[in-house]
Amino acid sequence: MTSYDVTRRELLAGTAVAGVALAGVNLMPEFTSLAAAQDAAPAAAPLDIVLRVNGTEQRLTLDPRTTLLDALREHLHLTGSKKGCGLGQCGACTVLMDGKRVKSCLSLAALAEGREITTIEGLAQSEELHPLQAAFIERDAFQCGYCTPGQIMAGVACIAEGHAGSPQEIRQWMSGNLCRCGAYDHIVAAIQDAAAVSSSVGGG
Structure with a gap:
């Protein structure tokens, strides 16, 4: 074999490397121009809005x-x-809006103006836990706890909507x-327990 002879495997490997390099060269101007366009986009004018969160009006610019999530977490420090x-796929950010x-x-804060927003921080009444919060503790319905606020808020809505009639329906x-x-x-x-409490309180 001369110094110019290559195996089929070496030829294919070299072609693949060259193809990737060329693709990178061809794509770079597009990525660069996109980033430049985003940087050059004018900033949106800020809005003065009033959010009613957990029964209290909050004025924000x-x-x-x-998003409503960022307004709650970053501006109102309701984390x-x-x-x-x-x-919008995991549900960890679930809150109640008008119940x-x-x-x-997925919700813009500006579009929540005038609506009644309830977060996990506003669910308990003074020192008394909401029945579903108490049921989550009693039933050991959380482990790492990261999804728990969203689970509880969705569970409260699930009960209020009348969708807690059976384990299958709840699921x-x-x-x-x-x-x-x-x-x-x-x-x-836990949702079944809280639904039973709500039913007994409501006289159902």
Whole structure:
């Protein structure tokens, strides 16, 4: 074999490396121009908004692109609502808006003006835990606890919506809230307990 002879494997390897290098060269201008365009985009004018959170009006000046989750966590320091996937898939950021569950990572703060927002911090009444909070403790329905605020807020809505009639129904209507620790059986049991309490209090 001469110095110019190469094996088939060496030829394929060299071609692959060259292809990747060329692709990188061709793509770089596009990435550079995109980054430059984003940097050059004018900043949005801030908005003065009033959010009613846990029964208290909060006046904020926010970028109109601010999510409700970021407004709660970064501006009002209500960090109970957690940042999880940022795509509305895990449910860790769930809060109540006018009594209905919403994924706060997908909701713009500016569009929540005039609505009644309840976070996990506003669920207890003074020193008395909400029945579902108490049931979560009793049933050991959390492990790492990261998803727990969203699970509880979704569970409160699940009960209020009348979707806690059976374990199967609870699982279906809580399917938008994920628990990586796998405490689903305990979560379902806690919701059943709290639903029974709510039913007895309501005279059902």
